[in-house]
Amino acid sequence: MKILVCIKQVPGTSKIDVDPVTGVLKRDGVDSKMNPYDLFAIETALKLKEQKGGTIQVISMGPPQAKEVIREAFMMGVDEGALVSDRKFAGADVLATSYTISQGVRQLDDFDLILCGKQTTDGDTAQVGPEMAEYLGIPHIANVLSIVDLKDTSIQVEMDMANTIEVAEIQFPCLLTVEKDIFQPRLPSYKKKLSTKDREIRMITFKDFQDNNETRYGLSGSPTQVERIFPPSVNSDRETWTGTSAELSAQIADKLKQLKFV
Template sequence: MDIIVCIKQVPGTTNVEVDPLTGVLIRDGVESKLNPYDLFALELAMQLNAADGGQTSVISMGPPQAGAVVREAIFMGAVGGKVVSDRRFAGADVLATSYTLSQGLRKMADFDLLICGKQTTDGDTGQVGAEIAEFLGLPHIGNVLAVEEIKNREIVVKVNLDSSIVRQKLPLPCLICTDGDINTPRLPSYRRKKEFNEASLVFISLEDFDDKDESHYGLSGSPTQVERIFPPEKNQEKQMFHGSGTELAANVYALLHEQKFVD
């Protein structure tokens, strides 16, 4: 069974603040890493390959530096990967990102299963997987806890749906999004790192797509627009208490009493 996993490079830290005076973003460090949720998706793919054969490739959209996460996936066990990278993709929202990835996926070899992680740690939306499936006209399912069976071009998955666990069957090819923390992802292999072949990492851009209309990508292809960014508001009407432990305990007690939380 041939699998493609969609992965993303995310900032290594989420410590971003807005300078209240200038409105400029302040970022601590520039390190980036493979989105942690994608590790579970990659591990699931490797396990399915081990059980049923086939191979896993990855796709990532981002700047040229995103090649680093594709390499990491290859060290984990993927056979190769593509980075979809083009300045004209800049500023893409969920819809434009999903469309771009769906165009990139059309340029990959045939696959039986697409796997996405639950969400990314920088965007936190968890929506791109479902939108890719819609653009590719594939069935999809989110919050997958386990793949129970693959037989006769059908897959049985266990899904975490709010108040219940649902087992359902859908036809291949399809797209599944893993739930968080469903397995223990393997570490990158040293041997695979030594054997890495640059040819297994390929960059593609808008010129390689079927749809080359620039207005469908990046900021132009994004229905949503960020009007402004601002630091979270502070509560101006707070009351502060200082003093000894006993005094402060009495202050808290008085507050709880006043608001009828204690008699």
């Protein structure tokens, strides 16, 4: 079977400050890593391949240095990788990103199964997977907890709903977003690192796309606009109490009584 996994390079840390004067993001360093949730998607693909055979490709979108995460995927056992990268994609929001990746996917192959992590640690929206599925015209299931059964033309999965767990069968081609801990991701192998170090990573740019309408990509293709960014608000109505522990506990108990919690 043909499996595609979508992966992303994210900042190594979520520590971020806003310059209080300029209101501008201060990013420390350029430390980056693979989105940790994507490791579970890659592991799922590897497990399915062990069962049924086939090939696993990964696709990512980002600057040229995002090749690093594709190399990392190779070290885990992924067969092929492609990077969708072009200046024209700059400033893409969820919609433009999803459309761009879906155009990239169309350049690669017809896949039976596309796997995504639950979300990324920098965008945190969990929206790109379902939006891509829409653009590719295939059904999707999100929040997949486990794989129940893999058949020739379909897959049975367990999905996590608010109050229920549902087992559903979905026909190929389809897209799944998998929960963290669906499988324990394997560590990158040093042997594979050596054997894949010269493996080519396919670069896909704007001019390779079927749809060359520039207004669908990057900032122009993004319906949402960030008006401003600001630090989270600080509650101004607050009191600070100091004293001996006996004084403090009495003060807390009184306040709790006054607020009718005791």
